[in-house]
Amino acid sequence: MAGTLLGAVVCTLFVAANCFYTASDDVVELTPTNFNREVLQSDSLWLVEFYAPWCGHCQSLTPEWKKAATALKGIVKVGAVDADKHQSLGGQYGIRGFPTIKVFGANKNKPEDYQGGRSSDAIVKGAFSALQSLVQDRLSGRGGGGAGSDYGRQSKSNGGSGGSTKDVIQLTDDNFDREVLKSDDVWLVEFFAPWCGHCKNLEPEWAAAASEVKEQTKGKVKLAAVDATVHQGLASRYGVRGFPTIKIFQKGEDPVDYDGGRTKADIVARALDLFSANAPPPEILEILNEDIVKKTCDEHQLCIVSVLPHILDTGASGRNAYLDVMVKMADKYKKKMWGWLWTEAGAQLDLETSLGIGGFGYPAMAAINARKMKFALLKGSFSEQGINEFLRELSFGRGSTSTVGGGAIPKINTVDAWDGKDGELPAEDDIDLSDVDLDDFDKDEL
Structure with a gap:
């Protein structure tokens, strides 16, 4: 009993932050932790009091604020912020004196100042006036409460x-x-x-x-x-x-x-x-069919196409050396997000013709802009230095270009993928002379 009396005395002497409003009241205590969820993300109309525990006017308002909250329960939300304890919330809404009452209506980002009286009756009337304005805004399509703000x-x-x-x-x-x-x-x-x-x-x-x-x-x-x-x-x-x-x-x-x-x-x-x-380096794709070319060239600003010598001319080691150069250059220019393709000389003759490849020998390289159907040819050496100079000029929008022959990517042949091995010469048919009777031939003819 003595403890109960002592607690009452403490709350009486210090109508402090802990005793203004309790869980049994219909006033929602708001903090930086729950303010967004409860108020700003709500479709409800809110009346929010910003108070300081030491403020005499706030202490006088407290019983009226509680009465109004009970009368408005289920209709309008009523909350309170200890702005002395939670100064960030008070600062966010420009609170300079206590108590300050804000009305959070259709536009939660721009609450309005409550200008009415501070009796429970006046607060309820002010709430209904604000509620009527909110409903009219919704009817006219000007607002709907709700959370947040769309970017833009x-x-x-x-x-x-x-x-x-x-x-x-x-x-x-x-x-x-x-x-x-x-x-x-x-x-x-x-x-x-x-x-x-x-x-x-x-x-x-x-x-x-x-x-x-x-x-x-x-x-x-x-x-x-x-x-x-x-x-x-x-x-x-x-x-x-x-x-x-x-x-x-x-x-x-x-x-x-x-x-x-x-x-x-x-x-x-x-x-x-x-x-x-x-990002990893772009993948260097072998041209095996039309889909690979279309996808690569359509999805990238440029597709870099290399035509490498026939496997019989270089062997696997020579071809891999060329591919290694392409990988290094693709990594160096990966920020450009270009597509990278290669094919063997002679496998895609129509493509070579449309790009004017052949006159400079193999290996060769062309950069294609599929949107404009323009291309540029590597005129220098097929080396890191030569390709780097070629691509650097392209990245700055320099260098001469031509129109792709026929104005479109030509027909692409479907071919088998390189197996990574050295090429083999086609086998020649052996001629069996065992059944040939040389006596039938004129010795003079032999």
Whole structure:
């Protein structure tokens, strides 16, 4: 009994953070841990009081706030934040005095200030007025409560162009670990705030870069965005203190800060560097049928085609030496994500003719742009130095080009794959002279 009385005295003397509201009240205690889930990701209308335990006006409001919460139960959510203890939440919503009441309605990212009286009756009336506005917004299609903010909404609301953001992946508390941490892909993740001017400026560059990176890396490098005002747990986990903050995530490694430029070109260049650092060299494919050529040339900006001497001219060791040069060059230029093909001289004569190969001897090399049906020929030596000079010129958009003969990739023959062995001369038929009667021939003729 004495303990009960002592507890009551303590709560009376210190109407403190622990005694303002309890689990038996209809007021939901909100913290940085549950605020996103309870308020921002909710479809309900919320009235939220930001208070300080030492504030006399807050102490006076407490019984009225509890009454209003009970009256509005099941209709409007009523919550409270100890903004003295949870200053990050108070700072996020610009709280300068206590108590401050915010109404979280159709646009959870832009709560409105409650301007009504502080009796339970006035609070209930204010709640119903806000509720009516929310319903009218929904009827007119202007809003629907709900969680978060679509990436791109920030620039549209600021008068921006609001270009396509379809390739920017939106991450949340619920899908972040599954999508990012368990992925084998490389992720560039922007943590943004809808009200942040720098974020609004970055948004069109980020969106454009996302589309180009997706295409060039075949989805192996992904660009994503996290609304850090909604998913504060994620922002806190990764130490996000300002906006926008960009983090790079690679499987098995700690995330690192992106410290590059914020133009599309800067972002794409960094993404391709990350891709090439993690990607194996492109596969060097032998041209065995039409499907291999079509797939390789259609899916890559350029396909590099080598025509190697006949196996009888080089043997396995000579051919492998040429293939080794191709592998080294493919690795060196893997950031370009070109396709690589080879064939034996004479196996695909129509292709050789369409590319003007033959006049320079074998081995030969051509780079084909299947979209434009243009090609360029290696004029130098088939060596690391010669090929490197040829490809470097191509990478800078220099060098002479010609139109593929006939304006299309010619018919490709179906052939067997090289077995990796030396070639064999075709066997000659032995002539058996044992049954030939030489007496039948005129000796003079012999």
